[in-house]
Amino acid sequence: MEGNKEIIQQISEGVTGQVKTRHGLAITGAMITPTSRSIDGPPIPEIAITSDEYGRYEWPLPPGSYQMSVFAAGYPKHTLNVDVEAGQVTTLDFILDKHP
Amino acid sequence: MKSSNDSTPNRKQWTAALLLAGIIWPLQAISGPQDRVSSDGMFEAAEVGAESAPMAGKGRERSESFAGVTDVTPEELNLEGVNIYDGSEGKFTDEEYHRLSALPDPGAAGSADVGTETIIPPDTRQQLYTTNYPARAVVLITFRGGRCSGTLIGHNTVSTAGHCVHTGGSSGNWRSRTSFRIYPGANGRSTPYGYCTARSLHSVTGWTRSRNEEYDYGAIKLNCTVGNTVGWFGFTTRNPVGLPSIIQGYPGDKPLTHWLSADKVWAASARQLFYKNDTIGGMSGSPVWYDLNGPYMIGIHAYGQHGRNLHRTYNHGTRITSGVYNNFMYWKRL
Numbered sequence: 001m002e003g004n005k006e007i008i009q010q011i012s013e014g015v016t017g018q019v020k021t022r023h024g025l026a027i028t029g030a031m032i033t034p035t036s037r038s039i040d041g042p043p044i045p046e047i048a049i050t051s052d053e054y055g056r057y058e059w060p061l062p063p064g065s066y067q068m069s070v071f072a073a074g075y076p077k078h079t080l081n082v083d084v085e086a087g088q089v090t091t092l093d094f095i096l097d098k099h100p
Numbered sequence: 101m102k103s104s105n106d107s108t109p110n111r112k113q114w115t116a117a118l119l120l121a122g123i124i125w126p127l128q129a130i131s132g133p134q135d136r137v138s139s140d141g142m143f144e145a146a147e148v149g150a151e152s153a154p155m156a157g158k159g160r161e162r163s164e165s166f167a168g169v170t171d172v173t174p175e176e177l178n179l180e181g182v183n184i185y186d187g188s189e190g191k192f193t194d195e196e197y198h199r200l201s202a203l204p205d206p207g208a209a210g211s212a213d214v215g216t217e218t219i220i221p222p223d224t225r226q227q228l229y230t231t232n233y234p235a236r237a238v239v240l241i242t243f244r245g246g247r248c249s250g251t252l253i254g255h256n257t258v259s260t261a262g263h264c265v266h267t268g269g270s271s272g273n274w275r276s277r278t279s280f281r282i283y284p285g286a287n288g289r290s291t292p293y294g295y296c297t298a299r300s301l302h303s304v305t306g307w308t309r310s311r312n313e314e315y316d317y318g319a320i321k322l323n324c325t326v327g328n329t330v331g332w333f334g335f336t337t338r339n340p341v342g343l344p345s346i347i348q349g350y351p352g353d354k355p356l357t358h359w360l361s362a363d364k365v366w367a368a369s370a371r372q373l374f375y376k377n378d379t380i381g382g383m384s385g386s387p388v389w390y391d392l393n394g395p396y397m398i399g400i401h402a403y404g405q406h407g408r409n410l411h412r413t414y415n416h417g418t419r420i421t422s423g424v425y426n427n428f429m430y431w432k433r434l
Contacts, residue, residue, distance in 0.1 A: 010245075012271040029199045031352050033381055036406060043313045043403045043411070045263040048352030048382030049246045053199065058245055060267040062311070071353075087271070 014061040015082055017092040019051040019070055026055030027096060030072035037065040037081065070094045133306025133315050134423040136430065139265070139274040140300050146423060161337045161425050163253070163432075165394035167233045168331030177294055181324030184294040191289045192356070200242055201355040219378045220415070225359045228348060231292050234395040235358060236285030236330040240350045241320070241385060244279035249349025250320065251387040251397060253335060254432040255327035256299075258282055260385030261402045261418070262307035262316040269311035277301055282322060284330045286350070288357050296324035302431050314371040316402045317418040319431040333387055335397040335420050335428060340365040340373045340388075347377040347401050349386030365398070367410055371421055373399045374414035380404075388417050 019030040030051040034044055042062045051057045051072075059068075063086045069079045075096040082092045134146040174184050184190060192200070219225075228235045237252040241264060248264035266274050280298035283291050299321040306315025348360035361377040365388075368374065373388065379401055388399035401417040410416070418424065 010273045010275065011267055012273075013269075029201060031381065033352075040408060041406050043406050045261065045268075045316070045402060046379055046381050046384040046404055047246050047248055047261070047263055048350075050200070050352075052245060056245075060263075060272060 011060040016058045018055040019094045034066040135305045138302045163334045165334035166331045172329045182294040228358045230285035230287040240283040240286040244276045249386040252327045252332040255325045256322040258320040262303040262318040265301040265318040296322040333395045340398040349383045351380040352382030373419045374416045
């Protein structure tokens with residue numbers, strides 16, 4: 001329920017957003033995985049970041065260019081590129097379509 | 101009238117001052133990246149000598165491991181502060197399982213290439229069954245927005261990666277302590293030893309202020325004493341190079357099941373160790389261990405391949421140096 005959103009942003013640098021269906025419904029338990037687009041990329045912790053009951057996720061990441069992939073049961077892998085600037089939180093939402 | 105030079109200390113005064121400094125200095129704590137910090141605001145500088153030469157082979161500290169007990173009833177677990185799901189016989193609720201498992205169908209379309217950068221082909225991971233020691237002393241850690249792995253190192257203490265308890269760096273934050281649940285020996289829907297909550301989260305300033313991967317480790321103090329039942333791992337500062345390495349935990353591409361990968365430690369730097377064990381998101385905090393008449397951690401898994409040189413070739417984690425060892429011993433006693 002939108003009205004019950006408890007938004008406590010823990011990160012001050014990285015990527016945050018929502019994972020939703022094309023009908024706007026939140027997808028819970030999707031796993032979001034960043035990969036650096038730079039050969040000399042920074043360390044990315046091997047933590048499993050997952051979307052919550054509102055579809056939200058937060059990935060603390062150092063500045064750089066990343067490919068963000070989302071994996072959710074019943075949906076094909078979906079990948080988007082994103083840049084993170086120093087001291088900034090970039091918003092990146094995923095809209096997933098079910099497998100045909 | 102005094103000259104301006106009268107206030108300058110003479111040789112005797114300098115000597116006295118230096119002697120005094122020589123007496124006091126060893127008693128002082130050194131402020132540095134191994135300083136302990138916690139979610140309840142506690143800050144403590146590391147003791148003098150907390151990081152004695154890890155490569156010199158001097159450090160051979162070794163904590164004890166404990167295999168736990170063979171049979172335990174839910175009532176006995178409850179007495180140790182463990183939470184057991186009412187009426188579900190030690191299982192995740194459907195809602196929790198769906199929310200936490202992320203990818204409930206192994207091999208489902210879209211799941212095959214999760215984090216392929218850190219599976220060094222072929223995928224050598226094996227599934228474990230978790231009511232045996234030491235597997236049951238490895239824990240699934242869940243919190244708001246993610247999950248990790250960890251290891252019981254005492255009756256109420258879990259070791260894990262620093263990034264599993266704090267997002268890292270001076271602009272980072274402690275993760276939501278009240279959202280933590282720690283499941284010893286979880287296996288799919290089964291939680292044979294229930295779960296514990298977190299009393300406090302701990303790490304060091306090298307991670308919480310500097311986000312330095314060399315200091316990426318931490319601990320969780322539990323509101324239970326489940327280690328008395330399931331046992332715990334020891335940890336050692338022994339030189340890890342060439343030792344067989346086992347990493348086991350809860351990979352994010354599997355439905356809350358427990359997996360192991362075996363290899364060896366190919367290289368070590370002063371504060372990290374490097375291996376080809378297959379790992380993936382969710383394995384952070386897993387023990388990197390070998391059998392020394394019992395399971396002994398030599399590191400805490402934290403990263404896949406990135407950057408250059410050893411970091412590009414191997415997966416890697418935080419090495420148990422004397423500084424790490426001392427902090428784990430301190431956190432065990434809290």
